[in-house]
Amino acid sequence: MRTRFGPQGADYAEKFARIVGAEGVLSGPAAERAYDCDAYSVDRSSPALVLLPRSTNEVREIVAACLESNIPYTARGAGTGLSGGALPALGGLVISTKKLTQILEIDLANRAMRAQCGVTNKKLSDAVRQDGLHFAPDPSSQTVSTLGGNIGENAGGPHTLKYGVTAPHVLGVTMVTPEAEVLELGGKVAGLAGSELIGLIVGSEGTLGIVTEAWVRLTVVPTHVETALIAFPSVRQATETVSEIIAGGIIPCALELIDHGILGALRAAFNLQYPEGTQAMLLVECDNGGQGVAGTTADEVRSDIRRISELCERNGAIHVRVAKDEAERAKLWEARKKGVGAMGRLAPSVVTHDGVIPRSRLPEMLDFVYAVAAKHNVGVANIFHAGDGNLHPCFYFDDRDPQQVERVVGAGEAVIRKCIELGGSVSGEHGIGVEKLDLMALMFTEDDLALQQRAKTVFNRGELCNPCKVLPNQKSCVEHRKRWRGVAW
Amino acid sequence: MKPLAELTSHCIRCGFCLEACPTFTETASELESPRGRIYLVRSADEGKIQWEDVRPHLDRCLGCRACETACPSGVEYGAILEIARDRLNRLRPNLARKFLLKTTTTPVLLRFNLAAGRLLGSKVPEPFSRMISGQSPEANQPKAQSMGNFSPLTGEDLPDVRGEIYLLEGCAMRVLYPRVHQATRRLLRRIGFTVREVPQGCCGAMHAHNGELADARGKARALVAAMPGDLPIIVNSAGCGSTMKEYESLIGPEGEAFAARVTDLSEFLLAYGLKERLTDAPGLREPLTYHDACHLAHGQKIRSQPRELIRAIPNVDYRELGEADTCCGSAGIYNLTQPALARQLIERKYRHIQATGAALVATGNPGCHAWIAQAAAEHGQTVRVLHTAELLEMAFDAAPFTA
The missing domain is CATH 3.30.43.10 (Uridine Diphospho-n-acetylenolpyruvylglucosamine Reductase, domain 2)
Structure with missing residues (x-):
């Protein structure tokens, strides 16, 4: 039909x-x-x-x-x-x-770039990489997803933990309003007319108009980066370690968890290696970018990653591997970022959920996710931004079977209910779209929703x-x- | 071959293929993207839309398989394309394309064509192009390369013969690129191998790529019969090698052992020590670059081997090509069936080649060779195109290539 x-x-x-x-x-x-x-x-x-x-x-x-x-x-x-x-x-x-794929202006002195909204996220960064700069938001889809889409969804990504989501990196937008007017908000310099409204536009999921161009902030690429892949014999040991790392005073620039549900697919797709008996892996990265959050010298960055590694080992990690060079780091990130795409090896369809919880509740939440998947009889894998408590339970199933679709929708709803019960949110970075319309009422009162309307x-x-x-x-x-x-x- | 329902079910719509697809980046249309095409094929297979609605979008696919390289889920796009095209061909045969395939892959007809074509000017004739593509022609008529004037290989440093191999002569290759075969044989001899000569036909790759699977199977079976035993089968044409390595999927178990013997020339030369032989060669001084043929880079995952060999040329000034593994638009007969898109892609390719400042471009497939050479001629002939085998042989003995 x-x-x-x-x-x-x-x-x-x-x-x-x-x-x-x-x-x-x-x-x-x-x-x-x-x-x-x-x-x-x-x-x-x-x-x-x-x-x-x-x-x-x-x-x-x-x-x-x-x-x-x-x-x-x-x-x-x-x-x-x-x-x-x-x-x-x-x-x-x-x-x-x-067809709107032009980069229109690069202003290195002011660390800003104006681009059309169909440019892919990665091309923005590629255009200024030789100048030691990049567009910091890095959603996992960055090789294909567009600036406009990133703005619409207020996209996140692994490095959100340190560098924030898309919103703080957008200085100005050109948009076509639903009344067919071209509206310019903000611009190259922070604080221009309308710039306070950009926060409303970013993340409005294309419901307030169509952004066609944007000024984005360029961020200095860190000069020293250390990345470690750490294997745990149980998911619980990994999730408990996550909050301990942050509680220990180190904020890595990325702290990702990958569970046993998807490791096999990542090995097949990206030749990701892990020891026998691995049930979960943490991908941890520290760098000297940004201001004063992590170490600022190469030695301090190395010391951060060493402290994290030691903590992991105390918590039962069975293997710690620190990437030896940029090529190895890139391979690890490819496996992480394209990981959800490898789920076609498991089933014809996947729904990637996006709830947020306080990271201290990760251990019980993951237990809950596995229990929900078992109860609804759907497959599940987790590959997500553990450091900021942004879950991505990926339910995999055969979308040709309407009953399975129903079960997946039911499982997703149960997970989101639990997120809210734990003091979290219905969505971290993927947006509400049509998927989570029904779930909005779990988080917002009627008054809240009326105000948003x-x-x-x-x-x-x-x-x-x-x-x-x-x-x-x-x-x-x-x-x-x-x-x-x-x-x- | 696996059924379409199974093959298409592995696409979960992540979209990581989009930017890898030349027709998507040129047209910006989801309909001309791998994800879109897989979805359309799946929908037609399940009866949700008509096969005829899918046809133009599969026609516009290059079959370059860059999407397979990009796909984290291992979707076998090449197989989906071939089976879906076969389905379309059976629903409504494309006689013009069948004729084109026949004449290109039958040496005697191709030779006749070359002779007749010379009477008709350099471009493919307008009425013929209109019939095939509905557009004006872009590709020139094929022109056969002249043989190289090589002196016999002798000398003390020539190693003893240590084995024999089969060499795929190919249908179009043997007519259009005889000097590539000469260079290939010489390189093989330089590492101690000679060619066991056998009568042989076309491998069926062009037919498979265009969805004429019955024809492809017939040719594949004949080729398997023509090369019995366990000698390695060396192929210097990417499209052929790619299909021959997938004979098991095409013709079943009888193709399995054969497929395992198929080796691209660059793999073989590297494995058997050409790099070491090159150290004594005079080498080359012109700046040069390498274009990945799609059926090497994406079809056979061969990227490093040709580069490693080229970089071993003494005094080499090797420059990496931007978008080296993006299709040049030749894509078998694509520059005849889709001239406009093929033209856009060759211009994009040539811009990258010019940006390297290279005087020589090497590649491992006859289609790319001819198409890039045409662009080079159109752009003032500052760049020469050679097969990788020719480039490597030239490093030993440049004279036959400068004549």
């Missing part, structure tokens, strides 16, 4: 081709299929048309035409989102940013711009939701 709302594609293809050119319009059954979900495939809904604009002005013209003809639209970057943020919930248009209304009064996302119970969304979930297969 195809879900199509708003216009029939063909009627409007010509109209939009006048804006973006014939090559910028994708239509027909294949386009409707290929763009009906992102990397979260439990919910699917087809667009009527997909547009590939080449400039901010074309985006503005598209939005103006949508206003005029009452067509819903949803922005999409690389489609690597994990909560269905790019799902065209009410059909209409998918507006892809993948009002804040949204300041930018987005209508129901066309990325409808049915983030805030539950939006008008005209509830009945359509039944069509999205698990229906495609």
